[in-house]
Amino acid sequence: MKAQPEPQSVVFVVDDDASMREAMQRLFRSVGLQAEVFASAAEFLRSKLADVPCCLVLDVRLPGLSGLDFQTELAKANIQVPIIFMTGHGDIPMTVKAMKAGAIEFLPKPFRDQDMLDAVRVGIARDRARREGERAIADLRAKFATLTPREQEVMGFVTAGLMNKQIAGEMQLAEITVKLHRGSVMRKMGAKSLADLVRMADDVGIRKKS
Amino acid sequence: MRLLGRSRLTARILFWVICTSVLVFSVVTAFTIWQEREGMFLKAQEDAGRNVSRNIAAISIALWNFDKITLDATLLALTQSGSIVRAEVRDPQQMVSEVERVDQRGKPDAEWEVPILGPDDSRQIGTLKISESYAGVRDFVAATIATRLVSELTKIGGLAALLFIVIYSVIARHLQTLAREVSNLKPGDVLTPVRLQRKKVWRDELDTLVESINRFRSERADAEDALWATRSELARVTQMTTMGQMAASIAHEINQPLGAIVANSNAGLRWLAHEPSDIAEARAALKQIADDGHRASEVIGSIRSMFKKDGHEKTLLDLNDLVRDVLTMADAELRTQRVFASTELHEGLPQVLADRVQLQQVFLNLIMNAVEAMGSVNDRARLLRVRSEIHDASGILVTVEDSGMGIDTKDRDRIFDAFFTTKSTGMGMGLSICRTIIEAHDGRLWASAGTPYGSTFSIALPTADASGKS
Numbered sequence: 001m002k003a004q005p006e007p008q009s010v011v012f013v014v015d016d017d018a019s020m021r022e023a024m025q026r027l028f029r030s031v032g033l034q035a036e037v038f039a040s041a042a043e044f045l046r047s048k049l050a051d052v053p054c055c056l057v058l059d060v061r062l063p064g065l066s067g068l069d070f071q072t073e074l075a076k077a078n079i080q081v082p083i084i085f086m087t088g089h090g091d092i093p094m095t096v097k098a099m100k101a102g103a104i105e106f107l108p109k110p111f112r113d114q115d116m117l118d119a120v121r122v123g124i125a126r127d128r129a130r131r132e133g134e135r136a137i138a139d140l141r142a143k144f145a146t147l148t149p150r151e152q153e154v155m156g157f158v159t160a161g162l163m164n165k166q167i168a169g170e171m172q173l174a175e176i177t178v179k180l181h182r183g184s185v186m187r188k189m190g191a192k193s194l195a196d197l198v199r200m201a202d203d204v205g206i207r208k209k210s
Numbered sequence: 211m212r213l214l215g216r217s218r219l220t221a222r223i224l225f226w227v228i229c230t231s232v233l234v235f236s237v238v239t240a241f242t243i244w245q246e247r248e249g250m251f252l253k254a255q256e257d258a259g260r261n262v263s264r265n266i267a268a269i270s271i272a273l274w275n276f277d278k279i280t281l282d283a284t285l286l287a288l289t290q291s292g293s294i295v296r297a298e299v300r301d302p303q304q305m306v307s308e309v310e311r312v313d314q315r316g317k318p319d320a321e322w323e324v325p326i327l328g329p330d331d332s333r334q335i336g337t338l339k340i341s342e343s344y345a346g347v348r349d350f351v352a353a354t355i356a357t358r359l360v361s362e363l364t365k366i367g368g369l370a371a372l373l374f375i376v377i378y379s380v381i382a383r384h385l386q387t388l389a390r391e392v393s394n395l396k397p398g399d400v401l402t403p404v405r406l407q408r409k410k411v412w413r414d415e416l417d418t419l420v421e422s423i424n425r426f427r428s429e430r431a432d433a434e435d436a437l438w439a440t441r442s443e444l445a446r447v448t449q450m451t452t453m454g455q456m457a458a459s460i461a462h463e464i465n466q467p468l469g470a471i472v473a474n475s476n477a478g479l480r481w482l483a484h485e486p487s488d489i490a491e492a493r494a495a496l497k498q499i500a501d502d503g504h505r506a507s508e509v510i511g512s513i514r515s516m517f518k519k520d521g522h523e524k525t526l527l528d529l530n531d532l533v534r535d536v537l538t539m540a541d542a543e544l545r546t547q548r549v550f551a552s553t554e555l556h557e558g559l560p561q562v563l564a565d566r567v568q569l570q571q572v573f574l575n576l577i578m579n580a581v582e583a584m585g586s587v588n589d590r591a592r593l594l595r596v597r598s599e600i601h602d603a604s605g606i607l608v609t610v611e612d613s614g615m616g617i618d619t620k621d622r623d624r625i626f627d628a629f630f631t632t633k634s635t636g637m638g639m640g641l642s643i644c645r646t647i648i649e650a651h652d653g654r655l656w657a658s659a660g661t662p663y664g665s666t667f668s669i670a671l672p673t674a675d676a677s678g679k680s
Binding site: 017019020022023024026027029030031061086087088089091108109110111112113116 | 458459461462463464465466467468469470471472473474476477478480481484491494495498501502505
């Protein structure tokens, strides 16, 4: 067997057709992708999902909740997973609706295996990027939490573009104190420059509008 | 009288006019005659009085002289004419003279006495007694009443006749026409405006009425047209939607195993391409492919059997009614395409046991096909004829004939195949489904060339009795 190219990723397949599920699993396994299959949306939601980069291959026509409704439900619950739709009979409005709601691809059955594998790779890559972005922001938030309230306040003013003198006026502090706070903010946040700090403030979401 | 019977309105008007005028004329005539009679009585009395006073001097002298001859002559003169029928003269002691009219019968109506005075007017020398009878006046009045009655009745009769002619010719006959026209109104009639037989338009109430009826009729016809158009459009859309849904469902059912087959074969190929090849995985994939192939075949089989199922509700139907219903459904289309539809339906057709909706679909499909086939016909009439007849012992034959373009001989065997179509817009499913439905009813559907042109579609169906036995 080849070395697994993406060891820590998983494809979820939801299709009511057992034979289709098996075929999908076999196909993904042949290229070394780990696949987990489910017969319905409810079954997918009940299962404990590994916290790794993943993507969801969803049949439009499902028992109970339809694929498109399921997509809406996931978005509402803020579960961000890239979705690839497949359908036995799709029409244009259905496709448009799915793509607008952020689907990666809409594949009519029977599909070319390469199309499906490409779409799955795109989905997993996108999920990985999203996860990394989220992790970076979580780090920033942790660093921001280590700042004292005063330092957080100073960071707000600094990133809003105020000069030290102005900040001192606003906070009724000596300019030298502001400078000290500012230095510790830069150090604790790990910012190399003011621009860096401003970007961090944006990511954490504390930047005031000047 | 027949006219009167037809026009009850005129009869009623006449009845009341005659009743009222007879009553009024009778009262007036009776009053007049009574007054005249009173006058005549007074005049007769006056005449009698005047007659007596004119002759009283002669009577007095004759009595004074005791000239009986003159007295008799004078009394005779008195009783000769007028109402005085009897006169007698007596002196204080005895009857002197008495004269009575010869034709007098019965008792007199009035009697009165006049004193006779002497020449010096100082002394009463006798009495003149007068008897009066008004029989003459009575006879005269009776004669007058009869004459009057006849003349009044003649007048009333004449007036009634005149009134009848006027009312009938000016109002009643037009009202009859209107009533007939309005009561004959049926939905879907060919529209001919109501017209009254009058020399010119008077712009009176009748003309206004006719105008509004005509306007109402044309508005109603428009509304009916719109309704029919909507209804047939709806039927068509429903049919299309059902077809579309069915197609989607079939596509889904078949694409499911097809998708699995393709995915499995791709996976199998990839396992074989591995170094070394994974034969076990590839074999499992191939086995799966075989299973899915069978599954796809089963799906198609179940779709075919869906049309053959006896699960549909079969009821006893009169095919003639069904044909008429379908022609009504297609009416708007026939009208807009200027197709003249006629039927030759054999009355008393035995019933068939069939699914009404399915048979309706078949007939509607055949009729619509016929209409479409005649769409490009402009040099001859667009004729659609539906005939029903009893076909051998246990079957009914219904034919749908058109005068359209006909069917190409080379296509005749293929038109019933699924997905075969000669139209630019069409799935080629119509006739195929029709034949499936008819065959599910143990019947036959075939096409033949029409004479001299067009085509004929024939449906043979067993009667309910025959299909019950089989």
